[in-house]
Amino acid sequence: MKYQDDNYYIDRVLGGNVSAYALLVAKHKNLVFSIALKILNNREDAEEIAQDCFLKAFQALNTFEKKSKFSTWLYRIVYNAAISKTRKKRLELIPMDNYVVNNYTENHVAAEVDEIDPEEQKAMIERAMEQLTDDESLLITLFYKGENSIEDISNITGLSMSNVKVRLHRIRKKLHNELALMMNRALN
Amino acid sequence: MEENDFLRKLIQQSPLDSPSDDFVDRVMINLKPAQEQVGVKKSFFLYVKAVLPYALLTLLFAVVYATSDLPILNWLPGVEYLQNSLFPYLGSLLAELKNAFASKYVSFGFLIGISAGLLFLIDRFFSRRSTIQ
Numbered sequence: 001m002k003y004q005d006d007n008y009y010i011d012r013v014l015g016g017n018v019s020a021y022a023l024l025v026a027k028h029k030n031l032v033f034s035i036a037l038k039i040l041n042n043r044e045d046a047e048e049i050a051q052d053c054f055l056k057a058f059q060a061l062n063t064f065e066k067k068s069k070f071s072t073w074l075y076r077i078v079y080n081a082a083i084s085k086t087r088k089k090r091l092e093l094i095p096m097d098n099y100v101v102n103n104y105t106e107n108h109v110a111a112e113v114d115e116i117d118p119e120e121q122k123a124m125i126e127r128a129m130e131q132l133t134d135d136e137s138l139l140i141t142l143f144y145k146g147e148n149s150i151e152d153i154s155n156i157t158g159l160s161m162s163n164v165k166v167r168l169h170r171i172r173k174k175l176h177n178e179l180a181l182m183m184n185r186a187l188n
Numbered sequence: 189m190e191e192n193d194f195l196r197k198l199i200q201q202s203p204l205d206s207p208s209d210d211f212v213d214r215v216m217i218n219l220k221p222a223q224e225q226v227g228v229k230k231s232f233f234l235y236v237k238a239v240l241p242y243a244l245l246t247l248l249f250a251v252v253y254a255t256s257d258l259p260i261l262n263w264l265p266g267v268e269y270l271q272n273s274l275f276p277y278l279g280s281l282l283a284e285l286k287n288a289f290a291s292k293y294v295s296f297g298f299l300i301g302i303s304a305g306l307l308f309l310i311d312r313f314f315s316r317r318s319t320i321q
Contacts, residue, residue, distance in 0.1 A: 018219060019216070025216070029211055030205065037205050055219065058219055110194040145204050
């Protein structure tokens with residue numbers, strides 16, 4: 001069955017078909033759980049928060065105004081809930097000149113990584129991502145895996161759009177550096 | 189953007205973390221009590237919303253009925269009934285209520301009741317608004 005737009009299921013739930021909510025849960029559960037896990041670092045807590053957030057979203061579904069995407073609204077709920085649970089500080093703003101851009105030859109790295117087999121690529125990126133901090137990993141997950149725009153991430157985390165851009169840029173550099181180091185090690 | 193696409197492709201190869209297999213079922217099981225809660229919250233406002241037009245219509249009809257001398261209303265009890273029976277009755281009822289409120293105990297009780305009612309409504313209003321942070 002082809003998955004319809006989120007709003008289609010929301011309308012059905014609001015119309016009284018509660019079981020349509022299962023499709024929304026099934027679609028978003030992995031990213032909701034991943035966000036919670038990146039912040040809480042504990043699978044049980046993350047699962048509990050993810051479950052609570054889906055219930056909370058269900059209860060407040062009639063207040064969702066469809067001005068933003070349902071996913072953005074949902075991820076903001078889970079982000080706030082996980083942050084409250086850990087009493088952790090929110091992502092902090094960083095000034096534009098607070099980091100040094102390393103002029104790694106990214107296209108060169110891309111070309112080299114492209115030549116190795118997919119399984120090895122997957123292992124490499126997972127090792128590289130392990131080097132990221134929890135906050136960095138969260139942003140990368142939202143951007144690349146969740147396919148959220150800079151604006152969506154800004155709405156979810158409360159960071160300004162320019163700060164999200166800066167952070168993503170820095171994380172990309174860091175990942176490229178890690179990949180380059182791995183390639184060097186593999187070649188030597 | 190080529191390097192961005194390269195990373196996107198690479199990162200999307202690694203799967204997202206996933207919760208336990210019965211996650212969706214557990215959420216759906218817990219929706220039932222949540223749904224009942226939602227129902228209770230909704231019913232109060234829906235009730236007011238549903239009753240308000242009828243109340244206004246009734247009021248309008250009562251005003252028209254009490255003030256009009258159109259022949260179309262002749263089959264109804266008539267203005268005389270209101271003037272001779274209903275209004276005096278309501279007047280005596282109000283007089284009795286006025287006497288009751290001459291007692292400070294009744295007045296205090298009434299004020300406490302009104303305050304509690306207002307606090308309850310304010311609490312309901314804000315708890316409904318603050319569901320989402």
